[in-house]
Amino acid sequence: MNARGLAVDRAQDGDRTVVALHGALDERFDLIGWGAQLPSPLVIDLGDVDFINSAGMSQWVHFLADAVGRGPVIVRRCSEPMVTLFSMVTDAVSGATVESIQAHYVCARCDREQVIELAIGADVAPPAPGGELSMPERTCAACGGVLQFAGHPERYLAFLRNE
């Protein structure tokens, strides 16, 4: 839980509107209302969303649906709470292009936990028909040991099957 609620940044990158969400996505922030006038194409940075409850999830789904209805939407640096929802809830990322996600890794040697950013396509690929989802291994920056994904790829990446 983040006491400050949700903070938002907005910038322009050429013809693209880039917004970044920070903090807790919940009932305290009117995301749907705030996003109603955002022009497309739209890039949404979700790397700093560290909490989302069911009220926030409801807002997110409809905020995104409205944005997708206006034009192309890219979501990037999706934090683990967001990716978890993408894979649990219908339409949680429908219509948007997921550019990159964050994933929680743990070092098999030193037990250090690390959040790794993975690019969809280069690092994590949508599965072929009948294929399995998998996460790449990484190297621990602290000890050089093998970093392993702390979870089940089939569960975490389930949203890729729906894209």
Added chain:
Amino acid sequence: MLDAAGRESAGIVVLHRDADVQRAVQRYLRATLRPVFLTPTPADARAAIAREHPELLIVEHAAIVDDPALLADAAAAGVRRCLLAVGAAVDDTPALPAAPAGIDGFALSSLGALGPPRRVDELAVTALKLLRRDLFGMEKYLSWGFVPVCHRLTRAGDRRAVLDGIAAFVAERGLGPRLRWLATQTADELITNALFHGPVDAGGGHPRAALPRADDFALGPDEEVTVRYGCDDRTFAIEVVDGWGSLDLTTLARCLRRSLGGGPLPRPARTGGAGLGLALTAGYVHHLVCNLEPARRTELIALFDVAAPAVRLELTPSFHAFVSRGAA
């Protein structure tokens, strides 16, 4: 076999088709000190019930599908507690039976269709809770002597302070950033459920269900919500209790079916609560325990395994739902 008071203990009848599962269950039930009678078919179970007069019947859901009258007949024969194992996923339960009259302690369990339980002590705890009519309290899932942090909410807005407290507790004990968001999101959903869906009016409606979740309002003396949390070396636990007792087994099973069944949850409504709080919770926790005492209290306990270096999100968490009739 005699119990601590020198009385003959009534036994436990287990109905399961698989002999390996039967043996595993028998091993897990040693802690009860009750005689255990293993039966492979409903007919064998009926014979054992008539012969042994057990107190507890443990039965896999498939057997109830084959013999829908078994639970009611067992209750008529004097069985007072029943544990129905519905499998790891609730979607194998097309027709969850209600507790028949006469059964005063009823539980649904996802103990992997009774085999094998993901935690050795889960089945023993579940059986003991039923046998002792002692359903409530997260202490049963943690090491003896652990000290919980307690909050009594007197306003709906107290929720945020509790969540901040949980976040700080997790951080201060080095339990990791993943548990921080899992625990706070879980607690938020459980508390929200108690605040907004727990209250019932004279007509049986839920007068606060449609209120905006941002609303702050005072809770009357009978409306207070209690939150406790704590951990030992293996488990972090959150317990949320309300004094309404309005969550029923059918609603609970419907909520959990969405999540434990493996398919995606439905698209949420645009306004108000998403209606998915409990289903989401089932996706965050390792074990979910729901203790229901109709019209008196609802207690939801979320358990997270913290023994591993990083808390893992499980494919399908285990859950147990207990319904008590009368004092427990």
